[in-house]
Each structure stands twice: as C-alpha cells, then as structure tokens.
Amino acid sequence: MTTTPTTEATPTTEATPTTSATPAPAVAPAASLRPFPAGFVLGAATAAYQIEGAAHEDGRRDSIWDTFSREPGAVLGGDTGDVACDHYHRYRDDVALMARLGLDSYRFSVSMARVVPDGHTVNAKGLDFYERLVDELLGAGVSPWLTLYHWDLPQALEDRGGWTARETVDRFTDYALAVHDRLGDRVRTWTTLNEPFCSAFLGYTAGVHAPGHTDPAAGLAAAHHLMLGHGQVVRALRDRDDSLSLGLTLNLTVADPVDPTDPRDVDAARRVDAQMNRVFLDPIFRGAYPSDLLEDVRGLGLERVVRDGDLAVISTPIDVLGVNYYQGEALSHRPHPDAPVTEAVTARPVRSPFPAADGVFRHPRPLATTAMGWEVQPEGLTRLLERVHAEYAAPAGTELYVTENGAAFADEPDGDGLVHDAARTAFLHDHLGAILDAVDAGVPVRGYFYWSLLDNYEWAWGYSQRFGIVRVDYDSQERTIKDSGHAYAAIIAARGLPGGSPAADGP
Known part of the structure; x- marks a missing residue:
C-alpha cells in the first residue's frame, strides 16, 4: 500500500495463537443483500517485506528497505521488517486464517531480495518458501495472486543505480522468469509491479520511502524504467505461457480542484493527475506520455532515458489492471491556512513526490x-x-480489480482480547458499496482485495499504524480476528453487501 504523497507538501511452522474477536455475524437475509456480480473475487492482500520477517534466513540479503529502515530518522521509532509478522515461519497458520475467513484469493508479493539476493543469482531456498506458500494456499482452496515487485529491490542492485539504471530492467526480467519457472504451473494471475508511483516518486524524489533520494530527475528515470521492466516482463511471461493473466497494480487518486471555477486550482489538480495517474496509465494503455506531463517536466531529464522502442514495450497489452485506492484529494494553487507544509512522518528531510508541482497544495x-x-x-x-x-480499460479489453483498499485505525483489544473496530467495518462496507455503485453504472469490476489481511510494518510509519482485519500482537505473534474480519467473512459467505445501502456521499 501507499504512504500518502505529500504535496508542497524448510522452516517448521510454529503454532500461532489465534483468537476470535466475536462470533461471526449472521448472514443477512437475501432480500436485504446487495449482491456482487457472479464470479466477483473477494480477497485480501499483503506484501513480503511488511509481513515475512526472516530478514537474513535461507540466503536472503538486504533489500533497499532493510538499508533504509536503519538510517536514522527514516522510519518512525527506528522500526525494521526483520521480524514483522514472522509470516515466513507461520505461513501455514496464516493460510488457515484465510480459509477461515473464506477468502477467494490472496494477493501476496515475492521478495526479490529473497529470490535473487545479489540481484542476479537465483537462491533456490528463497523460491522454496514461495512454493510451500502457494501449495498451502491451493490446498486451502485460496487462489494465489502473485505480485513480483512490492518495493524490496536487492540493495546490491541499488548500489549500481537501482531503478534509475537501465540494467535493473533486465535483472527484473531474469528474476521474473526464475519465479515463473518454479510457480508458473500453479499461479495463474501475475502482476509485475505494485504501485510504481511509490517506488519511483516516494523513493527517489520525495525521500520518504527507500532508497530515500530527493531528486525529481531520479524519480522520473525510475518511473520509466519500472514501466519498461513491467512491459518487458509481460512479454517474457507471455512467451512462456500465453494462458496467464498478466498485468500490474497502480495506486491512483481522484484529484479535484478546491475551486472548480478558478483555472489555477483546475491546473493544480491537472498537474497531480498527470504526475500520479496519467504518467503510468498513458504509456501503458496509449503508448505515449501525456503532452501536458512532458511540458510540466521539461528539463528534468525524462527525454534522456526514453529510447526508441521503449514505449512499444511499455504498452504491451495486459489482461488485468489493479486499482489501489485509499483517498482522493482537493488541490489548490494556494496553501490551506491550517494545513502543514509537508506531511513527513519523521524529521528526515523530504520533499514533494511530484517532480514538477511546486505551488500545488492539498486542502x-x-x-x-x-x-x-x-x-x-x-x-x-x-x-x-x-x-x-x-x-483506459474498456478500450483495451482489460479487466479491472480493486487490489488494495483499507484504513488504519487505532483499534486495541478490550479486556477480553476482542477487537471492536467499527470504523474499519464501516470503511469496508462503504467502499464495497462504492464498487457496486460503479458496477451499477456499467463498470465490470471483477474483484476486491482488502488491505491488509494482517496488521504489519507500515513502511515509514513502522508498526505505529494498523490496517489489518486480523490483529497481530508483535510481541507474542498472536493473531486475533477483528470485528471487521468477521464482518468481511460474512459478506464473503453471503456473496453480497448487507443492507443494500449506497456508499457514503462525497464532498
């Protein structure tokens, strides 16, 4: 999942204690349900670095997040993903939890630092873990949805330039084929990248994510090479097996002008839309960067990294687009009098992730x-x-899924160890309702993955924020299904949304 961008802003499985937060809610009568379309997938998502732990076991070496998390001031509380949710050792129990919740599918990422620790040599023990995980999922009736890259680039590749270097595109392709060689007979849906906006612009331009650089030109180079890596991997995997469902996941925003009658506010919203949404959507679906984006970033070096033929590779047709959505934003050319200039989590110097959005402010x-x-x-x-x-999707014949959507709330267990997270339950209900509103308007959304299955390491926020429908006690590793988890289980069992109420009104 994404941190909100600022605008100028063969291990044995240990028994995992699991408690139940309340009896599962009764399934609502059919007459009061708002049904999901036939075949609609209801699942949950996680990411390798955020849950696996086992940071230096079985050949894994440091990723950029291992390095970044140890930099003073980079992560709240100095937290690291060394242990996280210990999923590497407890995956069998976690899969049992997924089956108990009734998940149709589990969206997980493979750690590049575990599979190719030095950036190019395949580590068989790393692949062994994902083979065990996939087999466990299939045995539990949960369909695996595999993401190849969720931000954990091997530090060895970063030392040679990371995503700003064209070499990384080829190393990423080699890695993807190694994963496919092991898992391609059992995993049918493959997504290349999770949220390249975060990898490129939060990591190389804003400085709030690994590797922690604050260079607009580096962010643009990284964004282009990430997309080139995506297109090259789609081509390589399709050559191996044209029956696979292939795509990627983008975190997208809804950029609204604070005053739609003020052309300066309209332009502020346009710039954010260009530099967060269309910078990826247009090359992937239209084979070109938007002309207004190119004008915005003129002089920042994008033209120096784009080579003949790159956009044809980037626009290789895809089968599935994952949309990650957490919130929209209201934007103006003027700062809000009560809003902070930046939203940095720590005291480490950061800047706006948008390479050319000076004078754009969130309200x-x-x-x-x-x-x-x-x-x-x-x-x-x-x-x-x-x-x-x-x-984008309809003209290309691409299937749409909501692959991340969730909320952090400061929920705590009560005296009986139960977690009553009414706000998260409402969030889940209202966003599923919003998807059904889109379906009613003719958008054939194919599924939804809640973020996250488990409370986990929330990047620069460390362990201070909890997104899970399952609570994790980081000291004991006890898992507790929250009320929201039980509510989701009931929705999945009923194949419909209780109450039939529409999503909450917006601004």
Whole structure:
C-alpha cells in the first residue's frame, strides 16, 4: 500500500495463537443483500517485506528497505521488517486464517531480495518458501495472486543505480522468469509491479520511502524504467505461457480542484493527475506520455532515458489492471491556512513526490479521517473506476480489480482480547458499496482485495499504524480476528453487501 504523497507538501511452522474477536455475524437475509456480480473475487492482500520477517534466513540479503529502515530518522521509532509478522515461519497458520475467513484469493508479493539476493543469482531456498506458500494456499482452496515487485529491490542492485539504471530492467526480467519457472504451473494471475508511483516518486524524489533520494530527475528515470521492466516482463511471461493473466497494480487518486471555477486550482489538480495517474496509465494503455506531463517536466531529464522502442514495450497489452485506492484529494494553487507544509512522518528531510508541482497544495475537507489523517472518501472510488474503465480499460479489453483498499485505525483489544473496530467495518462496507455503485453504472469490476489481511510494518510509519482485519500482537505473534474480519467473512459467505445501502456521499 501507499504512504500518502505529500504535496508542497524448510522452516517448521510454529503454532500461532489465534483468537476470535466475536462470533461471526449472521448472514443477512437475501432480500436485504446487495449482491456482487457472479464470479466477483473477494480477497485480501499483503506484501513480503511488511509481513515475512526472516530478514537474513535461507540466503536472503538486504533489500533497499532493510538499508533504509536503519538510517536514522527514516522510519518512525527506528522500526525494521526483520521480524514483522514472522509470516515466513507461520505461513501455514496464516493460510488457515484465510480459509477461515473464506477468502477467494490472496494477493501476496515475492521478495526479490529473497529470490535473487545479489540481484542476479537465483537462491533456490528463497523460491522454496514461495512454493510451500502457494501449495498451502491451493490446498486451502485460496487462489494465489502473485505480485513480483512490492518495493524490496536487492540493495546490491541499488548500489549500481537501482531503478534509475537501465540494467535493473533486465535483472527484473531474469528474476521474473526464475519465479515463473518454479510457480508458473500453479499461479495463474501475475502482476509485475505494485504501485510504481511509490517506488519511483516516494523513493527517489520525495525521500520518504527507500532508497530515500530527493531528486525529481531520479524519480522520473525510475518511473520509466519500472514501466519498461513491467512491459518487458509481460512479454517474457507471455512467451512462456500465453494462458496467464498478466498485468500490474497502480495506486491512483481522484484529484479535484478546491475551486472548480478558478483555472489555477483546475491546473493544480491537472498537474497531480498527470504526475500520479496519467504518467503510468498513458504509456501503458496509449503508448505515449501525456503532452501536458512532458511540458510540466521539461528539463528534468525524462527525454534522456526514453529510447526508441521503449514505449512499444511499455504498452504491451495486459489482461488485468489493479486499482489501489485509499483517498482522493482537493488541490489548490494556494496553501490551506491550517494545513502543514509537508506531511513527513519523521524529521528526515523530504520533499514533494511530484517532480514538477511546486505551488500545488492539498486542502483538508470536512470528511472523516483515518488514524493516518487520510480522508475517507468512498464515492471517489466510484468516480475513479468509472474514469479508468471508460478511458483506459474498456478500450483495451482489460479487466479491472480493486487490489488494495483499507484504513488504519487505532483499534486495541478490550479486556477480553476482542477487537471492536467499527470504523474499519464501516470503511469496508462503504467502499464495497462504492464498487457496486460503479458496477451499477456499467463498470465490470471483477474483484476486491482488502488491505491488509494482517496488521504489519507500515513502511515509514513502522508498526505505529494498523490496517489489518486480523490483529497481530508483535510481541507474542498472536493473531486475533477483528470485528471487521468477521464482518468481511460474512459478506464473503453471503456473496453480497448487507443492507443494500449506497456508499457514503462525497464532498
């Protein structure tokens, strides 16, 4: 999942204690259900570095996040992913939890640092773990959805330039084929990248994610090479097996002008839309960068990294697009008088992730917020899905899924160890409702993955924020299904949304 961008802002499985937060809610009568389309996938998602731990076991070496998390001031509390949720040792129990919740599918990432620790040599023990995990999922009736890259580039590759270096594209392709050689007979859905915006612009331009650079030109180079790596891997995997479902996942926003009658606010929203959404959507679906984006970033070096033929590779047709959505944003050319200039988690120097959006400011709106200050805006998801379908997915014949959506709240167990997270339960209900609103408007959304299955390491926020429908006690590693987890299990069992109410109104 994404940190909100600032604008100028053969291990044996240990027994995992698991408690139940309340009896599972009764399935609502059919008459009061808002049904999901036939075949609609209901799942949950995680990422390798955020849950696996076992940072230096079985040949794994440091990723950029191992390095970054040890830099003073980079991560709140100095937290690292060395242990995280210890999923590497407890995966069997976690898969049993997924089956108990009734998940149709589990979206997980493979750690590049575990599979090719030095950036190019395949580590068989690393692949062994993912083979065990996939077999466990299939045995439990949970379909595996595999993401090849969720931000854990081997540090050895970063030492040679990371995603700013063209070499990384080829190393990423070699790695993807090694994973496919082991798992291609059992995993049918493969996504190349999770949220390249975060990898490129939070990591190389904003400085809030690994590797922690603050260079707009580096972010643009990284974004281009990430997309080139995506297209090259799609071609390579399709050559291996043209029956695979292939694509990627983008975190997208709904950029609204604070004053739609003010052309300066309209332009502020346009710039953020160009530099967060269309910088990826247009090359992938249209084979070209948007002309207004190119004008925005003129002089920042993008033209120096784009070579003849690159955009043809990037626009290789895909089968599936994952949309990650957490909130939209209201944007203006003027700062809000009560808003901070930046939203940095720690004291480490950072800048805006947008390479060319000086003078663009986010304004808070009268909406509920999560523990991280993110606005709760379900209707924005409806609008986003309608737009992406109409402008990109439908013309290309690409299937749409919501592959991440979730919220952090400061939920704590009560005296009986139960977790009553009513705000998260409402968030889940309202965003599923927003998806059904899009379906009613003609958008054939194919599925939804809640972020996250487990509380986990929330990047620069460390362990201070909890997104899970299952609580993790990081001292004992006890898992507790929260009320939201039971509510989701009931929704999955019923194949419909209780109450039939529409998503909450937006601004």
